[in-house]
Amino acid sequence: MSATIDPHGDVSLDARELAAELAGGEDRAVDPDVARYAMALGDDALILAQNLCGWVARAPELEEDVALGNIALDLLGHARSLLRYAGSHDGRTEDDLAYWRDEREFRSAWLFELPNGDFAHTIARQLLASTYLLELYRELTASADPVLSAVAGKAEKEVDYHRDHAVQWTLRLAGGTDESRRRLLVALDDTWPYLDELFRDDAVPDRLAGIAVRPSTLRGRVDDVLAAVLAEEDVAVPTIPGSSAGGRHGAHHPALGPLLAEMQVLARRHPGATW
Structure with a gap:
């Protein structure tokens, strides 16, 4: 009788070296400012990813689920790379940073924390977020930090698709029925104030000249792209004042707490569990 052959070999999930899949490899963030910067970018990606997961099996079309x-x-994937790099400064893993920090320790901006709302609100959030992230990663590919540059190089290609997806749905909703257009206009008005926080300069990027991207330098290009997209369906750019959001300093949108509670519950209820 022939021996049973395991098609997966003798490699278990626990034994796999997942770090090898991440951009940046085993490089360590020596500068604490680099670690703080990477953590903020990683938190943005992590929280937006968690929010989008809420649409799985709930999207208006099967294709949108996918x-x-x-x-x-x-x-x-972007979050894992960035948080792994941020945590390497003081010996924490990406899981430590994702599951064992409390709300005020996160550095995500409010735009990424906004609840999904209806589909139009999610698309409005995606339009603003992906337009900003694409411009950010394009600039960050020139970073003098090799890990940030590598992460940005991979992320840029993927976020380019994210923005195209958001643009197509924005135009589809704006040019569809009276109801779809109404919902999109409401969503843009509700979401637009949180764009302002993304472009506020602070001390960390200023200390990382040549490594980090100064947020205010992205504003003009992001505004131009958004205005051009909305103009295709005669949608006026909202003129609502920016919010006083302070996610970069630990003051978060009320929706973040419940989102983290759901995301972290398994790790905290069964610490050290493996499967």
Whole structure:
């Protein structure tokens, strides 16, 4: 009788070296400012990914279940790379940073924390977020930090698709029925104030000249792209004042707490569990 052959070999999930899949490999963040910067970018990606997962099996079309799920997976990959690098400064893993920090320790911006709302609100959030992230990663590919540059190089290609997806749905909703257009206009008005936080300069990027991207330098290009997209369906750019959001400093949108509670519950209820 022939021996049973395991098609997966003798490699278990626990034994796999998942770190090898991440951009940046085993490089360590020596500068604490680099670690803080990577953590903020990683938190943005992680929280947006977690939000988008809420659409799985709930999207208006089966194709959108797949599309939003894939976008969430891309963002989760960016988050893992960035949080692994951020945690390497003080010996923490990406899981430590994702599951064992409390709300005020996160550095995500409010735009990424906004609840999904209806489909139009999710698309409005995706339009703003992906337009910003694409410009950010394009600039970050020139970073003097090899890990940030590598992460940005991979993320740029994926976020380019994310923005195209959001643009197509924005135009589809704006040019569809009276109801779809009304919902999109409401969603843009509700979401637009949180764009402002993304472009506020602070001390960390200023200290990382040549490594980090100064947020305010992205504003003009992001505004131009968004205005051009909305103009295709005669949608006016909202003129609502920016919010006083302070996610970069630990003051978060009320929706973040419940989102983290759901995301972290398994790790905290069964610490050290493996499967």
